[in-house]
Amino acid sequence: MVRADLTKWNQSIDDLLQGSINAQHPRTRERYLALYMIASGQSNATLWAKQTNRCDESIMKWVHRYNEVGPDSLIYRRTGGSTPFCVSLRQRIELSAV
Numbered sequence: 826m827v828r829a830d831l832t833k834w835n836q837s838i839d840d841l842l843q844g845s846i847n848a849q850h851p852r853t854r855e856r857y858l859a860l861y862m863i864a865s866g867q868s869n870a871t872l873w874a875k876q877t878n879r880c881d882e883s884i885m886k887w888v889h890r891y892n893e894v895g896p897d898s899l900i901y902r903r904t905g906g907s908t909p910f911c912v913s914l915r916q917r918i919e920l921s922a923v
Contacts, residue, residue, distance in 0.1 A: 827885050829864045830892045838865050844899065852901035856887050860899070863888060 831837060841864055844857030859877070862868040863884075870888060874881035890898040 827863065827870050827888045829860045829888055831864060833892065834895045836896065840896075844896070848900075850901040853899055856899040856901070859884050859887055860891060 829841070831841075838861060841857050841861035845854050845861050848854045848857055855877070859870075859873055862873050863870060868876070870884040871881045873879075874884045887899065
């Protein structure tokens with residue numbers, strides 16, 4: 826069974842819960858919530874993956890990465906794809922005026 830090593834990173838279950846509530850990006854909140862549910866014993870990686878319509882390998886990867894790298898590994902970073910053409914409302918207005 827996969828478990829988050831909270832003591833290694835000097836964190837508590839409450840820290841994971843706070844991350845799932847206060848993190849800026851929805852994907853970061855999702856990762857913190859998954860670790861919270863697993864660390865608190867309310868779920869396991871396979872069950873949580875099924876409940877959230879995620880692949881269980883993804884959930885297990887989040888836990889393993891947390892154990893190896895720490896809480897910073899849960900922060901979502903955009904890694905691929907092209908940059909959106911229209912980034913801001915102001916740019917959309919400027920483009921529509923042309």
